[in-house]
Amino acid sequence: MDYNLREDIKYTASHEWVRVDGDIGVVGITSYAQHQLGDIVFIELPNIGLVLEKGSNVAEIESVKAVGDLQMPVSGEIIEVNKALEGTPEMVNSSPFDDGWILKIKIKHSDELGTLLSIEEYKKIIESEGH
Amino acid sequence: MISINGVEIITESKKTPLYDAHINLGAKMVDFAGFFMPVQYESIIKEHNAVRTNAGIFDISHMGEFLLEGEDIFPFLQFVMINDLNLLEPSKGQYSCMCYENGTVVDDLVYYEETPQRFRMIVNASNVEKDFKWLNNHIGDWNVKITDLSYQRARIAFQGPKADELLQTIVDTDLSEINRFYFRHCKLNDLPIFIARTGYTGEKGFELSMDNEYASTVWNSLMELGAKPAGLGARDSLRLEASYSLYGHEINDKITPIEAGLFWLVKPKEGIDYIGKEVLLEQKSKGTNRTLVGLSLIDRGIIRQDYKIYKDGNEIGFVTSGGFSPTLQKTIGLGLIKKEFKEIDTEIQIEIRDKLLKGLVSSTPFFRNV
Structure with missing residues (x-):
């Protein structure tokens, strides 16, 4: 199956993506993840200014049938959330890598970026999940 | 994730x-x-x-299907079911519950009278084996044979x-x-x-x-x-x-049909003994300490089964089913709460991941077109 993966972004094994620009990262969930969740109906967004470690739960993504956690791909401070998702959470289904971005972080330790996955590494993760 | x-x-x-x-x-x-x-x-x-x-x-097709045959289906089902078979006739079906002696629910199901000596019964998928045993264990001397046609x-x-x-x-x-x-x-x-x-x-x-x-x-x-x-x-x-009860949510072996709001299912059936009758008729006349209500949210979020319900800091019950309503475009749910808070529009709080969100007791069904 084609999950429209992008070359210009990095991935995590827990199905987040991050687009890095200097010390700022834009974070969302992958097309594979939104497909697994199904119709997304609510996203509980974090407060601006919150500082979280890599791997911490930062947002809850509720679909009709399931709940998914968004985890911090790297440590950092929340500097912006996608307010448009409050009214149209389904944008995460329709445009997971663009309009459906979830939050922006100020990256705390740039050396953590090396732990993120390339498109090829992430493809292997999806394939190993058998889909 | x-x-x-x-x-x-x-x-x-x-x-x-x-x-x-x-x-x-x-x-x-x-x-x-x-x-x-x-x-x-x-x-x-x-x-x-x-x-x-x-x-x-x-x-x-995951649901169970039993065929009942024999001369004594009527008295047998009058004994194990809480609804009244006098309301049934050939070519008609009836929704009912089988209950334990304490009034809690073995299963909810529908049986169809093909002839007085031949009934078809559809039961919940998760309860097929339990129901088959329960029914057979109560046949006693009645002339009833049950065949499991589920597969x-x-x-x-x-x-x-x-x-x-x-x-x-x-x-x-x-x-x-x-x-x-x-x-x-x-x-x-x-x-x-x-x-x-x-x-x-x-x-x-x-x-x-x-x-x-x-x-x-x-x-x-x-x-x-x-x-x-x-x-x-x-x-x-x-x-x-549509606010229909689902076994394992609104009704189960710890919740009675009266608590779940299914008052109309519990029939007096005068002169006929049935399992759970004493407890259920008493609950029907005197009421129960907890009762099923509709829920909606004032704050934004989604409620799910087992989330706790509070009133002014005190726990008063739990969500039995919850989710997003595509028709109404809002969060809805059902919950079992203490009866004193059952009035429509009573403000309550529901705990979602350590946060208390504001909600209301709401009328049910949320939507039906039948």
């Missing part, structure tokens, strides 16, 4: 006769009550809306405002003559089929039962009519809007 409400695929799961049809349609399959079942095909919301506006088909027959629900018009084009009986809860044995494109005007979606429609060998032909015929395949996800969101 994803857990589908604790549902995991178990390799020993059973397949319904429509398993290949679901796979070919690209369904997302999950284990449900020991069966590989489609939770959705393309989108729960689209499937839900198709049933509300046109017609949808559901594979419900020989398939079941399909065909639901939606267009269900009548569409189904009429391929059956050899006048569907307008079948009233709600009545049924007929007839032919669908020359295949023998059982058609009942029953359902679990809050829409008009039918539930069909047929031999396994006809299942995929019937399924394809209904798809050709324009019915959209719908999975367990839509089945649950539709029944929650």
Whole structure:
């Protein structure tokens, strides 16, 4: 199956993506993840200014049938959330890598970026999940 | 990152006769009550809306089907069921519960009277073995024989405002003559089929039962009519809007039908003893300490089963079912709470991941079109 993966972004094994620009990262969930969740109906967004470690739960993504956690791909401070998702959470289904971005972080330790996955590494993760 | 409400695929799961049809349609399959079942095909919301506006088909072959035969079905079922069989007649079905002595629920089910000596019964998938044993354990000296047809027959629900018009084009009986809860044995494109005007979606429609060998032909015929395949996800969101009880949620072996608001099911049946009668009639006349209510949220969020409900800091109950209503575009739910807070519009709080969100007690059903 084609999950429209992008070359210009990095991935995590827990199905987040991050687009890095200097010390700022834009974070969302992958097309594979939104497909697994199904119709997304609510996203509980974090407060601006919150500082979280890599791997911490930062947002809850509720679909009709399931709940998914968004985890911090790297440590950092929340500097912006996608307010448009409050009214149209389904944008995460329709445009997971663009309009459906979830939050922006100020990256705390740039050396953590090396732990993120390339498109090829992430493809292997999806394939190993058998889909 | 994803857990589908604790549902995991178990390799020993059973397949319904429509398993290949679901796979070919690209369904997302999950284990449900020991069966590989489609939770959705393309989108729960689209499937839900198709049933509300046109017609949808559901594979419900995971549910159990028993055939009861014998001279004593009437007294036997009067003893194990809480509803009154005097309200039944040949060609009609009846919704009922089997209860334990303490009034809590063994299962909720529908039985159809084909003749006074032959009944068909449809039970919940998760309770097939328990029900079969429970029924057999109470036959005693009555002349009743129960055959489990669950794995020989398939079941399909065909639901939606267009269900009548569409189904009429391929059956050899006048569907307008079948009233709600009545049924007929007839032919669908020359295949023998059982058609009942029953359902679990809050829409008009039918539930069909047929031999396994006809299942995929019937399924394809209904798809050709324009019915959209719908999975367990839509089945649950539709029944929650319609506020129908689901075993394991609103009713179970710790909740009685009276607590779940099913007052009308508990019949006096004067002069007839039935299991749970004493407790249930007392609850019906005196009330219970807790009662099932509708829930809606003032704050934004989604409520799910087992979330705790509070009033001014005190825990008063729990959510039995909750979710997003595609029809009403808002969060809805059902919950079992202390009776003193049951009035409509009582403000309550529901705990979601360590936060208390504001909500209201709401009237039910949230939506029904039957």
